[in-house]
Structure formats: C-alpha cells, structure tokens
Amino acid sequence: MHRVVPLKVHYYGTPVVLVSSTNPDGTTNLAPMSSAWWLGQNAMVGLAAASRTTQNLLRTGEAVLNLASSDLVDHVDRLALLTGTPELSPHKRETGYRYEPRKFEAAGLTREPSDLVAPDRVAECPIQLECRVSGSYPISEDDRVFAHAIHVEVLRSHVHDSVRLPRTDYVDPQAWDPLIMKFCDFFGEGRPIAPSRLAAGWQMPGRLEEQASA
Numbered sequence: 001m002h003r004v005v006p007l008k009v010h011y012y013g014t015p016v017v018l019v020s021s022t023n024p025d026g027t028t029n030l031a032p033m034s035s036a037w038w039l040g041q042n043a044m045v046g047l048a049a050a051s052r053t054t055q056n057l058l059r060t061g062e063a064v065l066n067l068a069s070s071d072l073v074d075h076v077d078r079l080a081l082l083t084g085t086p087e088l089s090p091h092k093r094e095t096g097y098r099y100e101p102r103k104f105e106a107a108g109l110t111r112e113p114s115d116l117v118a119p120d121r122v123a124e125c126p127i128q129l130e131c132r133v134s135g136s137y138p139i140s141e142d143d144r145v146f147a148h149a150i151h152v153e154v155l156r157s158h159v160h161d162s163v164r165l166p167r168t169d170y171v172d173p174q175a176w177d178p179l180i181m182k183f184c185d186f187f188g189e190g191r192p193i194a195p196s197r198l199a200a201g202w203q204m205p206g207r208l209e210e211q212a213s214a
C-alpha cells in the first residue's frame with residue numbers, strides 16, 4: 001500500500017563529486033556535492049546559491065569534478081561541514097558549519113594542477129573531469145533563489161588505470177566503486193559504510209550514527 005508522504009528529502013542515491021573551483025584570491029576551493037546527472041560530455045550540477053563553489057563557478061566559468069571512490073569516505077566527511085565562504089548564513093551556523101579556506105589540508109587530500117582550467121584536481125580521486133560552465137538556471141522557493149542548476153561541459157577526463165578497462169577509453173564498471181550519498185548517509189558497493197556529519201547536522205532520522213547509539 002502506498003501512502004501520500006510529504007517527503008522532506010529526495011536524495012535517492014547519487015555519486016559524491018568533489019568540486020574544485022577558483023576562489024577570488026586564486027586559491028582552489030573544494031566542496032562535496034551529489035546533485036549531479038550526466039549526458040554525453042555534459043553534467044548538470046545543483047548547488048546552493050550561498051555556497052562559495054556556486055559563486056566561484058558562476059564568476060569564473062570553470063570547475064573540476066573529482067569523482068570520489070568509496071574508500072575516500074573519511075576525507076569527504078571531513079569537508080562536510082566546512083565552507084569557503086567567510087560569511088556564514090544563520091542556517092549554516094546553526095547546522096555547525098565553519099569557514100575553512102584550506103580545504104585540501106582539512107580533508108587530507110592532495111592537490112594536482114589541471115591542464116586546461118585553473119582549479120586544482122584531487123590526486124586521490126580516480127576520475128577527474130576538467131569542465132567549463134555553459135549555462136545556469138536559478139531555482140527558487142517562496143520567490144527566493146536558493147540554488148542554481150549549473151550546466152558544465154567536460155573538456156578533459158583524467159582516469160586512473162585502476163578503474164579503466166585495459167586498452168580502452170572506458171571506465172570499468174566493476175572496478176569503479178563510487179561513494180554514494182543516499183539521503184544523507186554514505187554508501188559503497190551498495191552497503192552503508194560510514195555515518196555522515198551532514199546527516200547528523202540535518203538531524204536525519206534512521207541515520208547510521210543514530211542506529212549505532214540506539
């Protein structure tokens with residue numbers, strides 16, 4: 001039997017992408033996001049209007065989408081409640097976010113220069129996509145723009161040999177194990193792998209941390 005449920009969250013399970021973008025001072029910002037879909041050499045990414053990443057993408061027109069494998073879950077989680085924006089919104093402050101201009105160091109990740117765009121790549125991510133912004137679409141709620149759907153084109157793909165089908169231009173779907181964010185928890189190989197700080201900040205019911213302490 002189906003029931004009508006006013007669902008509060010529609011994150012059904014998508015790969016986690018670490019988005020590199022260029023800050024106004026020329027340094028690289030890094031932020032996890034998972035609202036992305038792919039078509040040909042294009043991706044649409046959904047990003048909150050207040051995020052530093054959104055502002056950087058719309059200002060510079062460049063990004064690197066670094067796809068995180070499940071073994072990077074701890075590094076990703078360290079970025080969960082950080083922002084590259086010095087001025088925190090009241091919502092972010094209440095949720096426990098803090099300003100961090102050195103995201104690579106905070107996450108324990110290694111920067112690697114890109115070939116075609118300014119933001120650095122994340123060396124630990126097996127798939128790194130250098131991208132150019134082609135367009136954007138504001139998303140409003142109650143007459144307020146709270147997010148942007150940003151269309152990016154992949155200019156160059158860097159693929160580690162460990163996830164490439166030998167001697168082809170294809171990713172091996174059996175070797176590639178994406179870190180998945182399902183609702184607000186992390187999954188790898190289809191199984192829950194670690195509680196997430198975002199789920200705790202959002203007070204998500206049924207999260208792993210809550211089950212462990214029950």
Ligand SMILES: Cc1cc2nc3c(=O)[nH]c(=O)nc-3n(C[C@H](O)[C@H](O)[C@H](O)COP(=O)(O)O)c2cc1C
Pocket residue numbers: 016029030031032033034035036046047048050051052053054076077079080081082083084085097181198
């Ligand atoms: C696993 C994960 C997935 C996330 N997905 C998104 C997303 O799809 N869109 C978004 O706007 N924020 C997402 N966030 C939240 C941003 O990472 C967060 O707002 C962060 O502060 C942005 O950093 P910035 O302000 O330096 O850009 C996600 C966070 C985590 C941990």
